Amino acid sequence: MRSSDQARAMALPLFAGVSPRTTRELFVGAFLQRFPAGTTLLMEGDPVDFLYVLLDGIVELQGAWKHRETTLAVLEPISTFNLAAAVLDAQALATARTIERSEILMLPGEALRRTMKADPDLGFAVAEELSAVLSGAVRATKNQKLRGGVERLANYLLAHCMRQGGAERITLRYEKRILSSLLGMTPETLSRAFVALARYGVEVKGPEISVTRTAAFERFARPTSLIDNHLAEPTRPTSKVEREQGQPVTSWALGAESP
Amino acid sequence: MRSSDQARAMALPLFAGVSPRTTRELFVGAFLQRFPAGTTLLMEGDPVDFLYVLLDGIVELQGAWKHRETTLAVLEPISTFNLAAAVLDAQALATARTIERSEILMLPGEALRRTMKADPDLGFAVAEELSAVLSGAVRATKNQKLRGGVERLANYLLAHCMRQGGAERITLRYEKRILSSLLGMTPETLSRAFVALARYGVEVKGPEISVTRTAAFERFARPTSLIDNHLAEPTRPTSKVEREQGQPVTSWALGAESP
């Protein structure tokens, strides 16, 4: 892998607090690759022993059972995936597929585990990342079990308004059929959920959605920091010099409001 | 905390590969406590900075939103919980409540984080534990989104047959109303799900359930290692001396077939 790529990778939140020495060690055997849209990177159940880092593009994580399939997350840069499997050297939890042309860094699991055991800072960083992803997964389960379809859509829209800087206008970066699967419904039901939100001022024109955040809409959606990540307060700054960079671990690799 | 308790705690899978020195350090400020049934240990959103270890009894993890509430997991010994929050020093993900009289070890989060940064073995062990819990959470999401209510119940029964040594007779250790919430349905629907499984030879008498694992039943439930933990192959033994004890990290703190 080229040194310019390596420098870029070392800037990842995951490796922010890790020494250059460890990072170099970690990148032995790593490689950066570009994939076209629609490429299946790994299938659930595969024993792929790599940690993946999405640097550019969009990746969908999905699971399947008995001819049914569902989207577990839609990842945008910068996100990691397959981290848990890499730590345990176990089978992949989900199928990963590029939605558009993507640039992906692949780190050998063996190197990751070996390096974690040598450098406690890396072990801690991985634990932080895993905790964040786990938090997202638990939020996703709550989202799915506690809210109805229209409520899930409403909170998805609010989350993405926040992500795009509190804007009232957002643009879907992927197809609605994928969004419907992420939200746990069929495309038809998603379509009807949008019309149900029209009375709150949600207007849809193709992938362009305008959301006027009325009081009634907020009251209906009722986002909460216990489910919706965008409301979670940053981990309170301990007086310790724990997170030197102050830079949060991003990549909420799983979760309803994933990207 | 008494030294006998400490010895017991040091035998936990989480601390199996960790040096006695580190373990002692970790247990400074730790304490062991008994709680009666029905005690709320922590509420979701609370900034409780402790790692909990359930040594005896049963604990329910639940989440709530807008007057609705759902059971996220039912923990049996030995399980950890609130680990992600302790690592991140963040708010708790779920409310924890004892279902029966329980014995619980509480470790200060500050000590955990400090010790993780000193001993890479502990950091790695925590990462393994988090990976296992994350795996459970992803399985739970798949279970919820891909299967119908009766299918979830069927696979729950199969999982617990395995847990109780492949028996054809299992005993529910907690109320059916909690089980129904864990499976994402109402008590009424659970009741009807049981009668729906009668045609496959499932008989229910109070908390006693007999499951004759007919081919038709297996074909209906169709358990898979990608969702149901009891089928997951143990992580293949790497030639490295990675998991010295060969002892698996247990405590699948979250997940559909949790205990």
Added chain:
DNA sequence: CGCCTGGTTGAGGTGCGTCAACATGGGTGG
């Protein structure tokens, strides 16, 4: 232009929740 994919709209069915009535059993107090 015609095809194909993705999205929308409509009609009808089903799974599951809601509400209500009833049964059962453990616990308490007379």
Added chain:
DNA sequence: CCACCCATGTTGACGCACCTCAACCAGGCG
């Protein structure tokens, strides 16, 4: 010891949310 009570579990009737199937529409591309 029995009467009573309350919580849990079951059963039935009904309604709503969501899925299924089908027709239709719009845009992209050969």
